[in-house]
Amino acid sequence: IMSDNSGGKDKSLSISIVVLTCSLIFSRPGFHEREILISRRKEDFSNFRLDPATELFNDKAFHEDLQKEILQKGTSGQILAFRIRNADSLYRQFRLETYDPIVSSVAKALIAGSLDGSLYRNGEAGFAYLLPNLSRSDAIELSSLVARTLREKLPLGDRLVEFAFDYCLIAYPLEASNPFDMDSLLRILYEKADASSKGRLFENS
Numbered sequence: 001i002m003s004d005n006s007g008g009k010d011k012s013l014s015i016s017i018v019v020l021t022c023s024l025i026f027s028r029p030g031f032h033e034r035e036i037l038i039s040r041r042k043e044d045f046s047n048f049r050l051d052p053a054t055e056l057f058n059d060k061a062f063h064e065d066l067q068k069e070i071l072q073k074g075t076s077g078q079i080l081a082f083r084i085r086n087a088d089s090l091y092r093q094f095r096l097e098t099y100d101p102i103v104s105s106v107a108k109a110l111i112a113g114s115l116d117g118s119l120y121r122n123g124e125a126g127f128a129y130l131l132p133n134l135s136r137s138d139a140i141e142l143s144s145l146v147a148r149t150l151r152e153k154l155p156l157g158d159r160l161v162e163f164a165f166d167y168c169l170i171a172y173p174l175e176a177s178n179p180f181d182m183d184s185l186l187r188i189l190y191e192k193a194d195a196s197s198k199g200r201l202f203e204n205s
Contacts, residue, residue: 053100087125
């Protein structure tokens with residue numbers, strides 16, 4: 001994945017650091033921790049914070065958690081968002097009633113790759129990672145890891161199909177101090193992506 005930020009800084013990290021960072025972000029819990037997570041999951045479901053199609057957190061949860069990170073915890077971090085660029089084409093091609101099967105296929109690939117931690121469904125055909133206390137360079141490396149995971153064809157219906165993605169990176173609270181600003185900036189970055197080639201990382205610079 002290529003970044004459209006031409007600042008000239010070398011953003012690459014060693015593979016060992018990337019693996020360590022991702023293992024810390026997406027580490028699997030022990031038995032007692034799983035029991036707590038299951039309880040919280042039930043609470044999230046009852047509070048309409050889960051997306052039934054993907055079993056990921058939804059937009060409501062994303063906005064609430066971002067607000068909490070900024071206002072209550074006072075943290076800063078990164079939002080790595082990405083959308084399925086060819087979702088509309090797949091929707092028409094497979095004559096689907098909703099985008100759920102398309103999004104679910106991507107979600108399953110990320111879950112299989114242990115990349116579902118801190119991941120939310122964002123909009124009809126998109127996703128977002130909320131990454132408190134993560135550096136921009138590490139978030140860029142995560143985008144590359146996600147892109148490598150999703151570069152293979154994925155199952156949709158009874159076929160394997162190619163998915164295309166656009167990636168966006170937003171720093172909070174520096175570039176987005178609330179969910180409304182985040183949504184507005186994300187729309188701008190996706191509009192920028194519409195006029196460009198697929199598979200790039202777009203930043204607010």
